[in-house]
Amino acid sequence: MAETHEESPSKGWIIDSGASQHLCGDRSQFSTYSDISSEQAITIADGTKIQAKGQGEIEILTTGGSIILTDVWHIPEIGGNLMSVSRMVDSGYKVEFGPIACAISKAGVRRELGHRYGRLYYLTNNKAEWERNERVEANLGLASNQSESTTIEVWHRRFCHRTLDDASAKYISAKVRDMDITDKEKQQTTICGICAVGRQHKESATGVREMANEILEIVHSDICGPMQTIGLSGERYFITFIDEQSGRISLSLLRTKHEALTAFQVYKHRTERSSGKEIKVFRTDGGGEYMSNTFKKYLEGAGIHHIVTPPYSPVQNGRAERVVFVTGRGGAGFHSPDPAFIRGRGEYF
Numbered sequence: 001m002a003e004t005h006e007e008s009p010s011k012g013w014i015i016d017s018g019a020s021q022h023l024c025g026d027r028s029q030f031s032t033y034s035d036i037s038s039e040q041a042i043t044i045a046d047g048t049k050i051q052a053k054g055q056g057e058i059e060i061l062t063t064g065g066s067i068i069l070t071d072v073w074h075i076p077e078i079g080g081n082l083m084s085v086s087r088m089v090d091s092g093y094k095v096e097f098g099p100i101a102c103a104i105s106k107a108g109v110r111r112e113l114g115h116r117y118g119r120l121y122y123l124t125n126n127k128a129e130w131e132r133n134e135r136v137e138a139n140l141g142l143a144s145n146q147s148e149s150t151t152i153e154v155w156h157r158r159f160c161h162r163t164l165d166d167a168s169a170k171y172i173s174a175k176v177r178d179m180d181i182t183d184k185e186k187q188q189t190t191i192c193g194i195c196a197v198g199r200q201h202k203e204s205a206t207g208v209r210e211m212a213n214e215i216l217e218i219v220h221s222d223i224c225g226p227m228q229t230i231g232l233s234g235e236r237y238f239i240t241f242i243d244e245q246s247g248r249i250s251l252s253l254l255r256t257k258h259e260a261l262t263a264f265q266v267y268k269h270r271t272e273r274s275s276g277k278e279i280k281v282f283r284t285d286g287g288g289e290y291m292s293n294t295f296k297k298y299l300e301g302a303g304i305h306h307i308v309t310p311p312y313s314p315v316q317n318g319r320a321e322r323v324v325f326v327t328g329r330g331g332a333g334f335h336s337p338d339p340a341f342i343r344g345r346g347e348y349f
Contacts, residue, residue: 014082240327242319
């Protein structure tokens, strides 16, 4: 990404973690100054050595007051000013860098020090700059390792697919830095496939169907498990049976899924004896516990019509799915003190 410094804040003071010494090229910024008699030189990135002309102290203004930089070297040839992070640490300060700003703290007092411009952190030491930077808290150029100058479609994706019409693009670009739209006059007219899919809604999968008119006409069932908590007799699953007409729910604990048929036989015998009705329709998903040959033969022999919902369509077995979700999440079958649950059977409503 190309670096953009706009205007150099605070006469170009850069907060530099790679500098071993405070360096200043402007003699007028020193509050105290003395010439250096011995030869003092630093080596810059290209290997060139630059001589220091003097050293002294410089007062730096921050949002929480001023700080004094000591032993600052005066090097006119450097063409800028560097604040050494290591020297600040040696003076007892803790320096923290964030995505858009950096701060220093000492003796429990924390103060803002500078803001990030491109890839560098610049010292900010006057009120106008701080007020401007408080409003500009997002560097959108950091959202990508590509150029900040790009089309409105690309910015649409960078903004997590927010609609960018002319008014919203102007509003956002006035609040942030590094948002340069190359086709400012062009509206966002291209249909975004991701947005189109994300805004679609799913129609009802079951539609309208006739509900049961009498008890045990339709029974829904589902299994949940294995559970993390094991029951008193080693149960790790539970199976539910819901009568559609009455809404009555019966729950049985299982050690394995293979016990589903036994649980259904117990439920069928008990409910048919108590109600005087017979189960006509048994509605489940296509789980292996319901699709075994033994289970199929039993349902056929009892004259029960088995309705199996399609794969990956839990909404078509929604009544049983909701009961399993609520019961499994609350753990009612494993924690209820009701003796019926201790025996492996629970009923609601």
